[in-house]
Amino acid sequence: MDGTLRTGTGDPIPAGRTVGRSPGRLAWMRLRRDRTALVSAAVLVLFVLVALAAPLIEAAYGIGPHDQFQRRLDGFGMPLGHAGGVSGEHFFGLEPGLGRDIFIRLVYGLRTSFFVACTAAVLSTLIGAALGGLAGYLGGWLDAVVSWLTDLTLAMPFLIVALALTPTLALRFYGQRDEVPPSFGVGVLIAIFAVFGWTSTARLVRGQVIALREREFVAAARASGAGLGHLLVRQLLPNTWAPILVSFSFAVPQFVTGEAALSFIGVGLTEPTPSFGRMIYQSLDYLQTDPAFVLFPGGTLVALVFAFNLFGDALRDALDPRSAR
């Protein structure tokens, strides 16, 4: 206890300079001890790496996502060989019909899915946090408007509206016969997800902020003259990032399956863009004749979403507010 105690203070102050352990750091330590979290995180990192390195993988693999191998299909357009044409050359076999390589299309499909889902999750989380935070802190008519907007958003049938809106928007911006660029489809998809996906985050943040706004540290900041921006961004939101992070981690897989679902019912991403959902949708026609075609995209999608959900659960446990403080 070398000189750490000052006269007049009886509170024990541990000696030496220690680095403060923030609540986030504690959660991180809990997360690192969780085996499920580690495994699922490793799987996710692998997926992300694959998605990022898609062009490199293409170069190493030697086959592009649009290359066709008609010679390896039989007279009915079915791939030759076992399990949908799996071979050392084509890891996951070939698509019936066009004869494209499934593996490299999955790699690129992963890239598209990640891009769409992550961007949409970031946007919807931002919208949700902003609206929920404002509604929770200010209350009154703004709160009423936001909760009514939430009700309205939930009342709109997402799939049907997305289904109807996508071609309508394409028609609005491009003519009847114009070529619609793939980036437009991706943009519309992200916008639709963001517009429909913010409600749960908003609700969560609103609840948290309502619980926090009467706390005295908020009053202390107000007594110092802090404005709305400081109160929300510096005081309140740092205390809600745990639920925000968790809802973000659940939003990403939700949008991955959402993208697949939309492609599945025929909107979403159009042909040149590789997509999980469309592959699965196309594969269902070959359920009997070429089950391997269903298995590879379906299995990859399930593995991806499963890893996300496991990680989200682990994250929630690690950030559990009841174990905090």
Place this chain on the structure above:
Amino acid sequence: MLRFLLKRALGAVLTLFTVSVLTFGMFFALPRDPVSGMCPKNCDPQRLERVRQELGLRDPLVDQYANYLKGIVAGRDLGGAQGGRCDAPCLGWSYVNNEAVTDTLARVLPVTVSIVVPAAIGWLLLGVGLGMVSALRPGSWWDRAAIGFSLTGASVPLYVVGAVLLLVFVYTLRWLPVPAYTPLATDPLRWAGGLVLAWCSLAFLYSAIYARLFRAQLLETLSEDFVRTARAKGLSNTRVYGKHALRAAIAPVVTVAGLDVGAALGGTVITETTFGLPGLGRAAVDAVRAGDLPMIMATVLVAAVFVVLANLLVDLLYAAIDPRVRLG
């Protein structure tokens, strides 16, 4: 209580009104010409012009919307090509199906209800059962199995489950007929046989969510003071769980269930597409593909009505159980 009811009902009507305005605006105001979107190819210009006339697309947008609303409330006269008089909840005329939209709805709604209601009963029972088993023995193998099941259920997309079920039970084992809809009144057995796969895949997906939700709720309730008090009073475990904990934990589940059922009734698009069942969701997809505007409007509105009604019902249930809600 009455004031609360009135406020809620008013909010619901306002929401529905806005949904209808939004949908109307989206499909009538946004594109340059919805009619050319309705038949993308091989439409002769005269037919297009006639359709434009009959849809009233030459009128100002506000008049069009007013007419549409009037049709819903009081019915209206459509042109001769549209079957003439269209009675009270008139949602317009579908050129694609060549019948009044309400007739199409009357045909497809029973299918969706037949899919959703039994599936909902299934997922509630399964979800609550699983959640209870895992919450009562947290950390046990039962718990782990239930968590594993629910995580899988939450991770596998509906169409993948459906595809696998189809592959195994219909195409490989041939235990079940190819999914199809037979009215319950015609032949209950065939009704069930044609829908059982849809029920199972929906139940698998949703029960997973409910198991997680109910487990978390029950664990939280069991750690609360009043349960400890009940235990300290010497009540048996069965009574503690049955009388106190379950009742407290089930309320949020009921809320979510109400909303989910409402949303599902609004269109089990994926399920119906996977199994080729002619329900509301399928009708919506077909309408969008064919550019059948009145039908798109109708499906969106009906879906919104289901969600809003479910919301209202849950609110009322809550208010009946918990008087504090009425005050807030």
Place this chain on the structure above:
Amino acid sequence: MTAGEPLLRVRGLTKHFPVRGGLLRAVDGLDFEVRAGETLGLVGESGCGKSTTARLLVRLLEPTGGRIEFAGQDISRAGRRALRPLRPQMQIIFQDPYASLNPRHTAGQIIAMPLQVNRITPPDGIRARVRELMELVGLDPEHDNRYPHEFSGGQRQRVGIARALATGPRLVVADEPVSALDVSVQAQVVNLLRRLQRELGLAFVLISHDLAVVRHFCQRIAVMYLGRIVEIGDRDDICRRPQHPYTRALLSAVPDVARRDRAGRVRLTGEVPSPLDPPSGCRFRTRCPSARERCAVQEPALIRRDGGNQATACHFPAGASA
């Protein structure tokens, strides 16, 4: 400002909260003054409107009626912009050292907050000022990157005090600053506050339900009951010659080894009436041992007797009638 001019002047201060079933009269007509460097203690039972008063004084709440003048300026209706230049001069210390510190900020960030919000850059920089403040309140400056949950209750309260002092205020309102602390730590924190008050020449409004704390700390004492001040005066007058029966009851409830029992104990019976529906006339009459008919009819004004500094709101004050 001249020496005689009060730093804080409160006139007819009221705060009513609309609640279901009526109007909650939390604060119902307060008059008092605090001069620069002076310490005023506000005592009363829980629910008498002390905390509301604290929040009104630093304008966390807007008063329903009355005036608050700070340094000669009326701040009772001032908006955020108008209050901005005054905020650094008046600060508040809260009761709960757990709720009053943002769990996501380090002690250093918490103490620096008022400086940053008011865009004040101390001559040696914010970091140096934070370390100086931490030393001032008896914290190890090396602990500035620790989080609240790593401190004890007393240390947290020191962080809260350092934050209140960061901008160099002239007035500090302390709302039950020690009542959430362990008894052993309470004395240390009270002594710290007293030292700081003297060293920095702060004007202090100390709010507490504990008359012992207030008596130890304050030059002047105001006793509150149901949203009103029933007695106000210099500490020695209030403690030695309490005139209001409520003050006497409070004083006799304080355990004090040094006090010779002169008048015997005054015990309070019954509950504090609801501020939703305060009694007619004198609010204390329902629990007053010497209440008479007049007390139910006429509300006693807070008036000085025998020309002293002590003012009492009672029709039959102890000094006069007994």
